[in-house]
Amino acid sequence: MMLAWEAPDHKTEAEVVQRTAFYGGDGTDDDDGGSIFYSSPTQMAIQVDGRRTVGPEAFAKIAPACPAVAHPITVRNLFDALTNSTGGRLHFLIYHKYLKSLDNVLRSARRISSGHKAPELDLLDGEVVLDIFGAATTQPVLQHIGTSTWPGRLTLTNHALYFEAIGVDFSYGDAVVYDLARDLKQCVKRESTGPWGAHLFDKAVMYKSSSISEPVFFEFPQFKGHSRRDYWFAIIKEVLHAHKFIRRYKLANFQKAEALSVATLGILRYRTVKEGFHILPAYFKTTLAFNLAEKLPKGDKILEALHGELKQHCSRFRGGDDLAAQSGSDELTLADPFPLSAHTLVRMGLLTLKEEYNPEERDFAAGDVQIGGTSSVQMALERSVGYSGRVEAARATLDQVKVEDIDTNVAVLKVLTKIIYLPVVVYNDANISK
Incomplete structure (x- = not known):
């Protein structure tokens, strides 16, 4: 094709x-x-x-x-x-x-x-395991809280982070849950860490929220580089941004399932590119949808267009507009077209929904495939990418210029004012008193 x-x-x-x-x-x-x-x-x-x-x-x-x-x-x-x-x-x-x-x-x-090599975690309905890292005998994750350090296993789902500490007999203890779904003023950053709180190794992800008293650092040991940390940082941020999108537009039921399914499939593709091609696209080249929308200038317009298409998916009925008007936009019956990403996860056996859902009895509309036209999401994306070119130029200018004296500072300011199209007013000795 x-x-x-x-x-x-x-x-x-x-x-x-x-x-x-x-x-x-x-x-x-x-x-x-x-x-x-x-x-x-x-x-x-x-x-x-x-x-x-x-x-x-x-x-x-x-x-x-x-x-x-x-x-x-x-x-x-x-x-x-x-x-x-x-x-x-x-x-x-x-x-x-x-x-x-x-x-x-x-x-x-x-x-x-399906339970094969899965951690013994008490998962919620619709919770999907996205990745696991930290074998007991080879490469455990190191959790740092204050000056204390514990090796263990880290599991990321589309709702939370789970850390299981390793005991002296190499068995895993009860999991500590860090909820990514609720609005807890959460913050995730790349950080350096080391023994006794020393900032020696740039291989950690810092997580803090209003539900914990002090920040938690997850260190991903790696002999050279920090690609493993960067990967986990990106996929954790994607889950956080997906739930931020859900809260912003107050999504529920199948709309929420579709938004999480978009993030889930995106993380699995991101993992595929990492493992198959040893590439971790970053900045404006990331392959994670919600991360990209958060980074791009005017990315909120992309999310707004995505929400509009999601509403259109979940409110389209085979019986026509009258039936759609009689029911809530968040509720779906067996006659509704099912959202594409969630439908994919159900058919793959990665997602289980309500008992009344039967994929054999439902038909879904391939509304994302438009021949000879451009969707609202694509139009918003093209406009946002256009703005991103200016931002990349500004970043490149700052990276290349060394600030050594005041003349260089003035040169940088002149370049920046041209990029962001701000007027510049220059006063000379004659009119400075005015």
Whole structure:
């Protein structure tokens, strides 16, 4: 389908082949005797058949039709992550690698939800385990509270964080629950930590809320770098932002389930990119929908458009507008089209809803797939991304300039005032007294 969208006729196909001909090469060895079989798997995939590739437009239009594969808010960032080393063209073998990695992540999540290797936690209805880290004998998470440190296992669900301390017999104690769903003035930050409260290792996530007396630090030991900490920081923030979105628009029932399902599938895709391609997209390139909306300028418009589409999904009836007007917008009957992301999790066995829900008796509308049009979410996203370019330019300016004296300070101020379009008034000696 992506190839068909990329080249719907022979004329367009010829242009695409000409535009991407430089990818393939002739498949022969280099002059220095090196073999293509010693190149990276990505380069191998390109050399197989460089003509059968797709660009961002085709991927962004088709991929979100399957909610497990992509979401409209982050689909272009996902494309950039997958084509990071292929010049902005997606080869089928790379896409197949992504699907295979995604399948492995979904199978792992399904095994945990079914009780296989799952922590003994008292989960709520609709609570899905997103990831677990901290084996008792190899790489436990270190929890720091004040000057005290405990090794243990950390579990993240779409509602809370659970920490289970490891005992002397390598068994897990009762879980301490850190609720991410309620409005508890919660704060999550990257932090440095170490023994006796020393700030030595930049590998921790700090969590604090009004329900605990002092901040809690979760340290993720890693020999080199802090990618493991950055991953956990991002997915914890995604859960917090999802519940902030739910509280803001007072979502309930199936609307709430759909919002959490969007976050759940986004985290599983984020985990797929990390494990399959060893990439952690950050800043404006993240593949987490709620994190991206919170970071982008005018991101509130994206969330507003998402809420509008969610209301439209959950209020559309097969019987027409009269039936929709007679019922509440948050309540669904068996005749309603079911929200796409929540429907996906139910069919995968990751989410269990009320007993009256039967996926075989319900039909759902693929309203996110619009042919020849642009959804309100996509329009809001495009406007927000346009503003983000100015913000990135400002950040790059600040990163590159060294502030050494007052002349440099003045230069920085001049650049910033041009970027944010603020008028500048300069007073000379003649009018300074005025």
